[in-house]
Amino acid sequence: MPADYAESRPNVLLHGGTVIDPYAETATRADVLIRNGHIDTVAADLDADVSDAVPRIDCSGQHISPGWMDMHVHLREPGFEHKETIASGTRAAAFGGFTEVACMPNTNPPLDTRASVGFVKHRAEEGPVAVHPIGCVSKERAGKTLAEMASMAEEGAVAFSDDGAPVHNAGLMRRALEYSTMLDVPIINHMEEPSLNPDGHMHEGAVATRLGMPGIPACSEDVMIARDIELARLTGGHVHVAHIATARGVELVRRAKSDGIEVTAEVCTHHLALTDDAVEASGLSTHTKMHPPLRSAADVSALKAGLADGTIDAICTDHAPHAPHEKDVPFPEAPNGILGLETAWGLVGRHLLAPGVCSLMQAVQALTVAPRRILRLPAPTFEPGAPANLTVFDPDTRWTFTEGHIRSKSQNTPFVDTELVGKAHGIYRNGQWVACDAVPAR
Amino acid sequence: MPASHSRSASLSHAHLLDLTAYTATDLRRILDTAHAFHDGVDTELPSLHDRTVATLFFEPSTRTKTSFQQAAQQLEARVIGVDASGSSVVKGESLKDTAQTLQALNAEIFVVRHAAASAAHFVAQHTDATVINAGDGARAHPTQALLDLYTLDAHYPAVRDLHVAIVGDITHSRVARSNIRALRTMGAEVTVCGPPTLLPADLAAMDVHVTHTLRDALDACDVAMLLRLQLERQRTGLFPSLPEYHAQFGVTAAHLQAYPDLRIMHPGPVNRGVEIEAAVVDHERSMILDQVAHGVPVRMAVMALLARS
Numbered sequence: 001m002p003a004d005y006a007e008s009r010p011n012v013l014l015h016g017g018t019v020i021d022p023y024a025e026t027a028t029r030a031d032v033l034i035r036n037g038h039i040d041t042v043a044a045d046l047d048a049d050v051s052d053a054v055p056r057i058d059c060s061g062q063h064i065s066p067g068w069m070d071m072h073v074h075l076r077e078p079g080f081e082h083k084e085t086i087a088s089g090t091r092a093a094a095f096g097g098f099t100e101v102a103c104m105p106n107t108n109p110p111l112d113t114r115a116s117v118g119f120v121k122h123r124a125e126e127g128p129v130a131v132h133p134i135g136c137v138s139k140e141r142a143g144k145t146l147a148e149m150a151s152m153a154e155e156g157a158v159a160f161s162d163d164g165a166p167v168h169n170a171g172l173m174r175r176a177l178e179y180s181t182m183l184d185v186p187i188i189n190h191m192e193e194p195s196l197n198p199d200g201h202m203h204e205g206a207v208a209t210r211l212g213m214p215g216i217p218a219c220s221e222d223v224m225i226a227r228d229i230e231l232a233r234l235t236g237g238h239v240h241v242a243h244i245a246t247a248r249g250v251e252l253v254r255r256a257k258s259d260g261i262e263v264t265a266e267v268c269t270h271h272l273a274l275t276d277d278a279v280e281a282s283g284l285s286t287h288t289k290m291h292p293p294l295r296s297a298a299d300v301s302a303l304k305a306g307l308a309d310g311t312i313d314a315i316c317t318d319h320a321p322h323a324p325h326e327k328d329v330p331f332p333e334a335p336n337g338i339l340g341l342e343t344a345w346g347l348v349g350r351h352l353l354a355p356g357v358c359s360l361m362q363a364v365q366a367l368t369v370a371p372r373r374i375l376r377l378p379a380p381t382f383e384p385g386a387p388a389n390l391t392v393f394d395p396d397t398r399w400t401f402t403e404g405h406i407r408s409k410s411q412n413t414p415f416v417d418t419e420l421v422g423k424a425h426g427i428y429r430n431g432q433w434v435a436c437d438a439v440p441a442r
Numbered sequence: 443m444p445a446s447h448s449r450s451a452s453l454s455h456a457h458l459l460d461l462t463a464y465t466a467t468d469l470r471r472i473l474d475t476a477h478a479f480h481d482g483v484d485t486e487l488p489s490l491h492d493r494t495v496a497t498l499f500f501e502p503s504t505r506t507k508t509s510f511q512q513a514a515q516q517l518e519a520r521v522i523g524v525d526a527s528g529s530s531v532v533k534g535e536s537l538k539d540t541a542q543t544l545q546a547l548n549a550e551i552f553v554v555r556h557a558a559a560s561a562a563h564f565v566a567q568h569t570d571a572t573v574i575n576a577g578d579g580a581r582a583h584p585t586q587a588l589l590d591l592y593t594l595d596a597h598y599p600a601v602r603d604l605h606v607a608i609v610g611d612i613t614h615s616r617v618a619r620s621n622i623r624a625l626r627t628m629g630a631e632v633t634v635c636g637p638p639t640l641l642p643a644d645l646a647a648m649d650v651h652v653t654h655t656l657r658d659a660l661d662a663c664d665v666a667m668l669l670r671l672q673l674e675r676q677r678t679g680l681f682p683s684l685p686e687y688h689a690q691f692g693v694t695a696a697h698l699q700a701y702p703d704l705r706i707m708h709p710g711p712v713n714r715g716v717e718i719e720a721a722v723v724d725h726e727r728s729m730i731l732d733q734v735a736h737g738v739p740v741r742m743a744v745m746a747l748l749a750r751s
Contacts, residue, residue: 212559212581284560305672330558
């Protein structure tokens with residue numbers, strides 16, 4: 001369904017901005033003329049040449065890049081509409097500057113059939129934000145037998161994952177990777193060996209020990225990443241490491257890439273922003289509880305280094321809404337996960353760009369080129385005739401994120417009252433313009 | 443014991459959730475007040491006459507709950523009790539709703555015992571009541587540590603000169619965490635001792651010595667505090683068998699003979715023949731029953747000092 005906050009603007013001139021082309025790695029002062037929803041001309045000072053009938057959008061002081069993609073979100077529909085819906089989740093995405101998202105299949109029922117994948121595609125069809133479903137690796141997400149991956153891929157599934165839980169059985173993971181080579185899609189694994197953290201609620205270390213909180217060792221991720229790298233080596237399949245969070249995990253991926261193994265990785269913005277100290281500092285707020293957990297300062301440094309040197313390909317959010325009453329319980333009893341779409345770019349600006357961890361070009365690549373390369377999606381370009389798919393943003397506005405900025409149906413974010421650096425101002429896709437701040441909260 | 447502190451001054455804390463923010467002066471004030479209650483000396487603290495103390499116990503407890511109830515009654519408070527088995531908790535009521543319901547019934551002091559670490563902190567965040575943590579998961583059990591401190595204070599000239607060994611399952615022990623905190627705050631040395639499978643990661647960051655050899659711990663300490671070994675830990679593979687645990691970490695009469703000044707503590711309930719030989723429980727250098735008896739004056743002191751005027 002078309003979103004009420006999106007304006008139909010088949011013809012529009014974005015003028016006064018700087019065009020960031022992550023393929024050519026150029027940043028150029030240029031106007032962008034869009035006709036019939038497609039790129040017409042990208043050139044300096046088009047204002048005088050374009051008819052007054054074409055509406056203008058003032059982009060002075062802004063950057064214009066290919067539309068951002070978050071390859072790891074939870075839209076909760078079907079089955080958990082009290083947490084989020086496809087409509088509310090794409091609203092949060094639009095506010096955050098994303099034109100495309102890939103959604104995880106741990107819904108109820110899980111997305112493990114052609115029909116359920118089709119349902120999600122259909123629900124998001126006409127909105128300004130594209131939704132690409134990720135199908136289950138296993139039937140009913142039960143970790144026993146392969147789901148109908150080929151049928152789901154035909155229907156539009158872009159990858160397969162049992163996210164929320166790992167593909168625990170090594171034999172099943174082997175078969176999934178083998179089968180995926182026929183479909184040319186990645187298998188995204190939630191990297192945790194559950195027997196190493198049977199009751200864990202936070203990173204195992206000095207903070208958890210002091211708090212008496214059962215821990216999740218970093219090793220529970222590392223052993224699963226190591227296993228899957230060896231399975232990718234065996235099968236020639238593409239394994240994608242979901243939400244990498246440990247220093248050893250980064251090193252394992254770095255070595256596997258240098259061995260020529262087809263492995264890619266994504267990092268969540270919250271894992272770049274916070275450590276396990278935040279659990280204690282927040283008074284054990286359940287908004288600091290997620291899987292994988294917030295880890296040590298050394299892990300965060302390694303994640304940043306991995307992003308800077310290209311070991312980590314993509315930046316994502318693992319946007320995971322939960323209703324207030326579900327999070328309003330003692331820490332060990334709370335479900336895992338936090339919102340991410342609305343705060344993603346402001347955290348990138350604060351924790352990557354402002355301290356000089358990586359360049360603006362690298363950050364844009366991790367939000368545009370990388371996720372589409374991993375998921376084999378056509379990447380939006382500035383070539384004349386290409387469908388216009390753009391994000392307008394700045395990398396330096398300092399603003400304080402408040403509850404009023406939340407566009408999700410839920411409110412579970414630790415970043416309320418946090419200063420962010422950089423803001424998305426608008427997105428263009430599907431012939432529609434969305435001014436991010438015009439996206440309504442409800 | 444220095445009696446010069448103003449006993450009538452209350453603490454500057456709103457709750458007793460854990461001992462993190464409690465200074466040595468705070469702990470001393472609680473101990474002195476407890477001594478006064480024990481000796482029947484007037485503390486000049488307001489009584490809790492006509493005020494309501496609610497005990498919320500979501501885990502089974504005998505000594506802690508009884509001790510809190512007795513302490514509240516001696517302060518002339520009304521006591522209402524909620525047990526998980528007999529409440530709407532079994533009907534799925536959330537902890538937040540249970541706490542707010544009791545507050546609506548004018549309970550001013552909540553004593554909370556819960557299996558989830560941080561549960562007492564959670565109740566404090568969601569009510570206006572004064573909250574006393576009676577044990578939350580493996581996080582904290584501050585009144586146990588205070589009564590242990592009181593027991594040491596009663597037997598030795600200065601707690602700060604002591605070296606205490608805590609032996610057993612530290613990973614799952616809120617008693618160990620609160621005792622480490624209390625003893626280090628008072629300046630005592632602490633050695634923790636147990637098999638590596640029952641010691642949590644980065645334990646040395648809590649400013650304690652760590653050993654896996656009981657003899658090393660006993661060589662170093664004045665007092666050995668033995669922890670109850672939860673028998674279900676064997677099922678989850680954290681140690682091979684009870685006899686092996688006893689052989690490695692059980693304190694026996696032979697140990698008491700070899701260390702003539704050693705005294706023994708245990709928060710109870712004891713597993714005779716596992717972490718502690720039966721003869722040690724009943725030995726004259728066992729302080730186990732003193733610990734139980736000291737629970738009442740210590741909890742009276744905590745409630746009287748925290749109660750808002």
